[in-house]
Amino acid sequence: xxxxxxxxxxxxxxxxxxxxxxxxxxxxxxxxxxxxxxxxxxxxxxxxxxxxxxxxxxxxxxxxxxxxxxxxxxxxxxxxxxxxxxxxxxxxxxxxxxxxxxxxxxxxxxxxxxxxxxxxxxxxxxxxxxxxxxxxxxxxxxxxxxxxxxxxxxxxxxxxxxxxxxxxxxxxxxxxxxxxxxxxxxxxxxxxxxxxxxxxxxxxxxxxxxxxxxxxxxxxxxxxxxxxxxxxxxxxxxxxxxxxxxxxxxxxxxxxxxxxxxxxxxxxxxxxxxxxxxxxxxx
Amino acid sequence: xxxxxxxxxxxxxxxxxxxxxxxxxxxxxxxxxxxxxxxxxxxxxxxxxxxxxxxxxxxxxxxxxxxxxxxxxxxxxxxxxxxxxxxxxxxxxxxxxxxxxxxxxxxxxxxxxxxxxxxxxxxxxxxxxxxxxxxxxxxxxxxxxxxxxxxxxxxxxxxxxxxxxxxxxxxxxxxxxxxxxxxxxxxxxxxxxxxxxxxxxxxxxxxxxxxxxxxxxxxxxxxxxxxxxxxxxxxxxxxxxxxxxxxxx
Numbered sequence: 001x002x003x004x005x006x007x008x009x010x011x012x013x014x015x016x017x018x019x020x021x022x023x024x025x026x027x028x029x030x031x032x033x034x035x036x037x038x039x040x041x042x043x044x045x046x047x048x049x050x051x052x053x054x055x056x057x058x059x060x061x062x063x064x065x066x067x068x069x070x071x072x073x074x075x076x077x078x079x080x081x082x083x084x085x086x087x088x089x090x091x092x093x094x095x096x097x098x099x100x101x102x103x104x105x106x107x108x109x110x111x112x113x114x115x116x117x118x119x120x121x122x123x124x125x126x127x128x129x130x131x132x133x134x135x136x137x138x139x140x141x142x143x144x145x146x147x148x149x150x151x152x153x154x155x156x157x158x159x160x161x162x163x164x165x166x167x168x169x170x171x172x173x174x175x176x177x178x179x180x181x182x183x184x185x186x187x188x189x190x191x192x193x194x195x196x197x198x199x200x201x202x203x204x205x206x207x208x209x210x211x212x213x214x215x216x217x218x219x220x221x222x223x224x225x226x227x228x229x230x231x232x233x234x235x236x237x238x239x240x241x242x243x244x245x246x247x248x249x250x251x252x253x254x255x256x257x258x259x260x261x262x263x264x265x266x267x268x269x270x271x272x273x274x275x276x277x278x279x280x281x282x283x
Numbered sequence: 284x285x286x287x288x289x290x291x292x293x294x295x296x297x298x299x300x301x302x303x304x305x306x307x308x309x310x311x312x313x314x315x316x317x318x319x320x321x322x323x324x325x326x327x328x329x330x331x332x333x334x335x336x337x338x339x340x341x342x343x344x345x346x347x348x349x350x351x352x353x354x355x356x357x358x359x360x361x362x363x364x365x366x367x368x369x370x371x372x373x374x375x376x377x378x379x380x381x382x383x384x385x386x387x388x389x390x391x392x393x394x395x396x397x398x399x400x401x402x403x404x405x406x407x408x409x410x411x412x413x414x415x416x417x418x419x420x421x422x423x424x425x426x427x428x429x430x431x432x433x434x435x436x437x438x439x440x441x442x443x444x445x446x447x448x449x450x451x452x453x454x455x456x457x458x459x460x461x462x463x464x465x466x467x468x469x470x471x472x473x474x475x476x477x478x479x480x481x482x483x484x485x486x487x488x489x490x491x492x493x494x495x496x497x498x499x500x501x502x503x504x505x506x507x508x509x510x511x512x513x514x515x516x517x518x519x520x521x522x523x524x525x526x527x528x529x530x531x532x
Contacts, residue, residue, distance in 0.1 A: 178364050181334055185358045186378040186426075196377075200368045277368045279408035 065247040073251040087255060090232040093149070094221045094263075097156025098214060105161045105213075106206075109168030114194070126165065134158050135223055142228070152224035159220035160213040167209025171202030204278060207271045214267060218260045233259075284345045284355060284429040284462050285310045286331060291340035292487075293326050299487040301326050303340065306481045306493055308430075311460040315467055315477035319520060323488030324466040325434050331464060332358050332432050344430070354378075357428030357461075361435045363415035365407040365422075372403035375421045393421045397451065413444035420448070424455060433465040437472065449475060453501060470516050474509045475502055484520060492519055 047067050053059050054066035065073075077083035108126070111118045138155060145151035175198050183197045225234020233252045240248030286308040293300050301323030308314040316324040329335040331342050333352035341348050344355065365374045375390040376383075394400050397417040407415055416436065423431060433452075437445040449472060456463060467473050473480050477496060484491035494516075498508060 178360070178362065179366060182358075182360075182364050182366075182377070184334060185332060185352055185356070187352050187354050197366070200366070203368075277406045277408065279367060 062244075063246055065250065069247050070250045070254060073247045074254065077251070083255075085231055086233055086236055087259065089229075090221060090225065090234065091259065093152050093156060093224065093232065094217050097153045097220070098160050098217045100153065101157035101160025101213060101217070102164050102210065104157070105164035105209075106168055109165045110172065110194075113169045113172035114198075123169075130162050134162075134220065138223070138227055147228045152221075152229070155224045156217050156220045159216040163212040163216060164206075164209040167205045167212070168202070171205025171209070172198055174205065175201040204275055207267070207274065211264065211267050211271070214263055215260075218256065218263075222256070286430065286462060286464065287341075287343040287346075288327065288331065289341045289343065291327060291330050291338050291342065293323065293330065293335070293338045301483070301488040304481075304483065304488070304490050305340075306479075306490065308462050308464055308479070310462055312479060313456065313463040313465065313477045315465050315473035315480045316483060317467055317470065317473045317480050317516070318483035318488060318491075320468060321486055321488075322483045324468075324483055326488075327483075328432055328434050328464060328466050332356055334358075354426065355429050357423035357426060357431045359420055359423045359431065359433045359436045361438055363407070363412075363419040365415055365418055367407050369406075370403065371399060371405050371407075371410070371418050374407070374418055375425050377422055378426045389425055390421070393425045396424075396455065397421045413440055413448065416440060416444075416448065417451070420452070420455075427459065428461065430462045430464070433463065435466050435468065438468070445472075450501070452476065470513050471504065474512060475504065476500075480516070482516065482519065492516075 050064075051066050051068060054061050054064060054069075074083065077086070108122065112123050112126075113119070134155070137158060138151075141151040141154055145154060179197050179201060180193060183193045188196065221232075222234045222237070225232040226238060229235040229238075233255050236248055236252035236255075240246060240250075240252065287305075288307070289305050290303045291301065291305070292303050304323070304327055306314070316327060318324050326335070326338075330338040331344075333349065333356070336350050342350070344353065366377065369377070372387060372390050372394065375394060376386040379386040379389065381389075391400065391403065394403055397420060399414060399417055399421065402410065402414065407418070410418065416439075420436070436452075437448055440448065452463075453476060465473075465476060474496065480492075480494045480496065481490065482492040482494070483489065494512070496509075496512065498506060502509060
């Protein structure tokens with residue numbers, strides 16, 4: 001009797017778990033929506049509150065415009081076409097600075113990481129330069145390169161350089177000696193070791209460097225455009241301040257947030273795709 | 284290919300680690316370097332492989348003195364040391380120099396031998412310890428090196444996988460009879476695989492004994508002659524008693 005009861009209980013528990021699995025399958029899609037809903041809940045509430053307090057005159061509307069007004073400003077700029085010019089020039093400056101900063105950081109970083117002599121020669125000087133707040137260079141760049149594009153791109157490239165450089169050097173230094181030995185056991189020469197082991201092994205660190213470099217790039221693009229530009233999202237900040245239009249300032253901030261997020265997302269996608277082989281918590 | 288190790292010593296930061304070790308591995312012979320930990324077995328193997336060149340003495344491969352790595356030597360390490368960004372098949376192809384298609388064909392063949400043909404597109408993170416080590420063995424074998432150097436290749440594996448891979452190595456050896464030098468601290472493993480056991484002892488490590496084992500392979504683990512040899516090795520390594528007892532005696 002006891003045996004048959006136990007058997008019955010077992011059957012029942014199997015039955016229950018089957019039902020649970022089926023329920024889970026049915027809830028698959030709503031579960032995804034639930035996460036999205038949960039993530040959006042707080043921002044939407046906040047926006048509604050903001051809209052509410054400005055609409056009902058609880059804060060001064062000429063200092064803090066409603067979200068709808070900011071969207072309206074962006075929309076108007078989109079319609080008259082000026083939006084694309086501002087966004088385009090800012091993106092151009094950022095990407096060009098990011099490109100040069102990265103190239104120089106990879107070349108010098110690899111050299112310093114691979115050769116002890118190069119490290120002794122260059123690294124102390126680079127570290128000393130790193131200690132200088134990069135914005136301190138601005139007056140000099142303007143003096144040397146003028147107020148046009150070169151000084152802006154140089155400033156952004158300088159900002160991108162340091163995080164990428166540090167991560168390239170750190171990444172190469174932390175390549176597992178045991179993997180390099182495998183390459184040596186197969187008689188690979190120095191160049192082959194770099195291409196087949198050191199580069200792929202230091203890729204995770206390099207990509208981390210790229211992402212923090214991009215973050216700093218955005219910071220420096222604002223600095224560069226604040227200091228003297230006739231177009232760009234940073235120029236909109238200055239324009240908004242001078243014409244007492246906080247809606248333009250906030251529109252520029254929203255656009256910075258949007259573009260920053262999009263470019264970082266692209267790099268993050270690249271990172272996930274290139275590093276799918278990594279054995280870590282996320283994978 | 285034969286290997287002659289002649290009076291090889293190695294000093295690390297002023298401390299002598301191995302002292303004038305000499306032995307020979309004839310062509311097609313499996314030689315075991317056996318000893319307790321810290322006696323310099325791996326140091327000797329690294330000298331033979333050419334990964335370490337700072338030793339005194341000479342290593343001759345096929346009668347020619349060499350110092351440095353050579354494509355004639357295949358090395359299997361204690362850990363699999365697979366490239367985590369390469370799939371199993373690309374890891375196996377790592378040391379090959381031919382065209383991609385040729386290499387893949389060779390790699391597939393060897394993956395069938397080690398029983399990993401269904402895992403060629405897997406990444407190292409998806410493999411168990413035994414599978415990863417089998418991949419490493421395949422990577423070393425695919426270039427068909429005339430000499431294989433194995434540095435405690437099975438010490439990190441569970442007992443069952445270990446037995447399985449020991450048999451696999453023996454089968455591979457049967458197929459083209461490469462010369463093999465295998466570092467181990469496992470007496471049973473040495474007795475099961477080797478034609479000659481070089482026993483190292485002490486710190487700095489010195490050559491203690493050089494035993495030839497004539498029993499034909501494959502051997503039975505229960506062979507009485509092997510059991511006697513095991514007893515002899517245990518006694519000569521002086522590890523059947525604790526150090527304290529030794530002092531008292």
